[in-house]
Amino acid sequence: MNIAERINAYYEDMVAIRRHLHMHPELSFQETKTAQYIQQFYASLTIPFRANVGGNGVVATIQGKYPGKTVALRADFDALPIQDEKDVVYKSTVDGVMHACGHDGHTATLLTVARILHEMRDELTGTYVFIHQHAEELDPGGAKAMIEDGCLDGVDVIFGTHLSSNFEVGKVGYRPGPMMAACDSFDIIIQGHGGHGAHPDQTKDAVVIGAQLVMNLQQLVSRRISPIDSAVLSIGGxxxxxxxxxxxxxxxxxxxxxxxxxxxxxxxxxxxxxxLDGTMATADAQYTIDFIKGYPAVVNHEAETLFIRDIAQTLDFVDEAFVMTPTMGGEDFAYYLQHVPGTFFYTGAHPGYDVPHHHPMFDIDERGMQVAAEVLLNAAIRYQQHTL
Incomplete structure (x- = not known):
């Protein structure tokens, strides 16, 4: 069987894995049962793995028959604190927690990819590393800790994908260079001086000071950043x-x-x-701040990105490989790309109705997993013979 035929043969199993995970989601840094499920899958196939990598992470390894390069593939597996409102048989069974971003599909895809490569191991060149990452959704994320725990040791290249409800099945979105944004966040407590609403002259109104701060901050992008560059500052609360x-x-x-x-x-x-300092000084108010420097930008390596493009254009399940517009969303896959060459791409999985990620009605067209699996499998195998 060729790779597409192998994926088809395991499609129902891949869907079953995804639906099991969808029904049993776990929040970031709490994914113990999900990690155990992944470990049991590898154990059942006698594929060696390491557990508790950087926390709840799992790293499995398949050695091909012939020496070669080491290719890493990554999938995340944490869920979000959102109530699942879909009327489907695989609806989340955990109150207030759901897979609202496709990580269940990422995990099902990577497990299927590993299963197929395991079957093909006597035909393969090189080593294949499967990074199952916890806690992508919550800073500081799981990637950094897994890297510190050695998940990239000896790795020559890394590939990862994100199933997207924004694109139709069969579409693969790639982009060399900056693709996703660095994400920093802040919580500011303004300390004024409260009082009676009838005597504002005796107070330092924290609401007015906060409103002025919001308006002042909204001028940063338009008046401090070049129109050629991109930046977003949003007040969410x-x-x-x-x-x-x-x-x-x-x-x-x-x-x-x-x-x-x-x-x-x-x-x-x-x-x-x-x-911030100027606004507080003008109002004669004090503040405390928790400023969190989050994930860096996802900056794809050009050669590896074009390698994925060229592969995608030849595959059975791919209708179109297109250059994506950069997105201001964030991803801790960025940390992997700071250590080894690689690329992160999007795989279409539009569910048939328009719904964004992180929404209570979020879902995917599970056929998108076939596309993701086909691209990842071909990339991993062909990279062994490819000179970038």
Whole structure:
């Protein structure tokens, strides 16, 4: 059988794995049962693996018959704190937790890829490493800890994909260079001086100060960053809960900053603090801040990205390989790309109705897993003979 035929033969099993995981989701850094499920899968096939890699991570390895390069493939397996509202037989059984981003499909795909490569091992050249990563959704993420625990030791290249509800099945989105943004976040507590709503002159109104800060911060991108560059600063939360006749003593602002380059990232951080300090000084108020420098930008290596493009264009399940527009979403796959060459691409899995990722109605067309598996399998095998 060729690779497409092998994928077809295991398609129902791949769907069953995905649906099992969808019904039993676990939050970031809490994925113990999911990790055990992955371990049991490899154990049943006598594929060697390491458990508890950097936390809940699992790393399995298949050695081909002939010496060659070491190719790593990565899938994440954590879920989100969202209530599953779909009316399907595989609906999440865990209240308030669901796979709303496709990580269940990523895991089912990679397990199937490993199963097929295991069957083909006597025909294969090189070594194949399967990185099952925990905690992609929650900073500091699982990738960094897994790398520190050796998951990339000896690896020559890494490939990863994300199933996307935004693109039709059969479409593969690639992009050399910056593809996904660096993600920083902040929580600010403004300390004013509260009082009676009838006597604002005796207060330092945390709501007014917060509102002024929001407006000042919204000028950073338009007035501090070159129009040629890209950046986003969004305020996601503004809380000061008081009675109608009470002027707020404190207010909390939460938000995120997204950038594609370290230069713009550093400038946004510097200007952010300049505006924050200036606004507080003008209002004679104090603040505390928790500023979290999150995942770096996903910057794909050009040669490996074009390698994926060239492969995708030849495959049975792929209708189109297209250049993606960069997205301001974040991914800790970025850390792997800082250590070894590789690329991260998107695989279409539009479910037949328009719904974004991280939504209570999120789902995928499971045929997208076939596409992802075919690209990953061919990339892993062909890379052994490819000179970039």
């Amino acid at each position: 503004f809380v000061a809960d008081n009675a109608s006749n009470v002027i707020a003593d404190t207010a909390k602002l939460s938000g995120t900053i997204r950038t594609f380059t370290e230069e713009v990232r550093d400038k946004m951080t510097t200007e952010f603090y300049r505006v």
